[in-house]
Amino acid sequence: MRMRKVLGAIGIAAVGGLIGVTAPMGMSPAVAQAAATPQPLASLDGSWLVVPRRTPGSVAIGGIPRSFVLSSDGRTVTGEFRFNGWVYPIANMVARPDGFAFDLTGKPPFVKMRAKLSAGGRFLDVWIGDEVVGVAPFLARRVTPAELATVERDAPRPDNMTKLPLPALHDVGVKNLAPTPPMGWNSWNVFREAVDDAAVRAMADRLVATGLRDAGYRYVTIDDGWQGKRDAAGVLHPNAKFPDMKGLVDYIHARGLKVGIYSSPGPVTCTGYIGSHGHEKQDAKTYAAWGVDLLKYDWCSASNIYDTKTEMQAQYQKMGDALAETGRAIVYSLCQYGLFDVGSWGNRVGGHLWRTGGDSIEGDLWHAIDFRFDHNGNAAHAGPSAWNDADMMLVGIDGLTPEEYRTHYTLWTMAASPIILGNDLRTMTPATKALVANREVIAIDQDPLGIQGRRVSQDGKTEIWTKRLADGSTAVALFNRGDAPAAMTVRWGGAVGVAQPKMLRDVWRGADLPVRPSYTTTVPRHGAILLRAF
């Protein structure tokens, strides 16, 4: 956890996405197959600018450039990695048959890196991390010092990079702006930093045209990558991809939708865009003036500066107060990966929902879903305007089977998690649409009682969850996390704590089932059955 936090802290999530990744990836085959003769250390000399290639998130488009500046004395290489406004001195550079290995030092200390020259020394393939936390690849291009200086001169510059005075903790007093778990669409999973005005407008249009708005998906959230620079008065403006933010917000509102935006309590976001540190009131006013309805506030670089739970609470409280002061109804979405038992204080800082872990989109997708069975926050903290957020949906993004998507959606529904789609709605298949638009399933997630369902029985890889609903009925989910189909039985009146119903629905199929003293079915591998017992 410590290591992951450290990596997350310098925004490695943005380079390749490591927050929450547990799958060990090992060294890239490209490194393993490299020539057996070590490349000379002197060939690393010079300036290297991180450029997009391996992952869409590998460079800030309008964000802060990332670079290496290296120099060798024939025996070793020294220099620095400039990352999101921070400078990490490089140490312990060694040439190996498979490339170079070195460490980043500074705060946070100790990050392992590997690199290899490619394309005749014009590119540097870089891997950050190690076999324990996972390895994220990215690419740097050789540039002249003058070229790097120009890029850095024109780039946004974070300010307030050190600790600022923190307010005493108090209760911000949360308004009931999210009586049921927020539903909508967020740009991150599909667009990352490439998100732009046209893409967001297109998604708003698709929410309307597909009927998803009317099924409940109301928030269109622009995640990281919209920010530009602060002007002389400190007001933050969008970057060139968002020429008219107010116009965009009006466009979305005109379609009966709400607008979400993204920032960080640190000076810089996870991907290297300007954050709100020291500008909380100013930024909240800007969002309110644009007409924003939700703020996702992502810890990111704040962990380079603040360490303790109290500091984190104070940082989130600052923005909670700032949002309240605007007088606009803005839903406040905390994103700090579930640290410090956030559900126990999220409401006090003004939060309406809070993430319970790292990013689902990173690493092995089934593993990410499976992980949430055991890590979805403390159900006792959940309720109207207090939601444990299991992260954006992976439905409709390649990497899971149809059964796994259904299990994913069922688990989020039982956990009363916000349901924020992350797929490209322009290319959504009929099967994906049918899955996310199932009104009977949505009704269980959106039940006004706001109870977070819980696991009531477990047998090996199979488990049963129940969730009490406002009309007195109960949702019962049968999950099979195992790799083979499994027969499962619910005995009414037994351990699951649900009396024999008068009526039983198979919710996904929208069909009534015969009522018997028990219900037995075969659940596919990684599958789920969702029942509603009346």
Ligand code: GAL
């Ligand atoms: C991560 C966050 C993601 C996304 C990303 C943007 O920390 O968990 O959901 O917002 O930052 O850089």
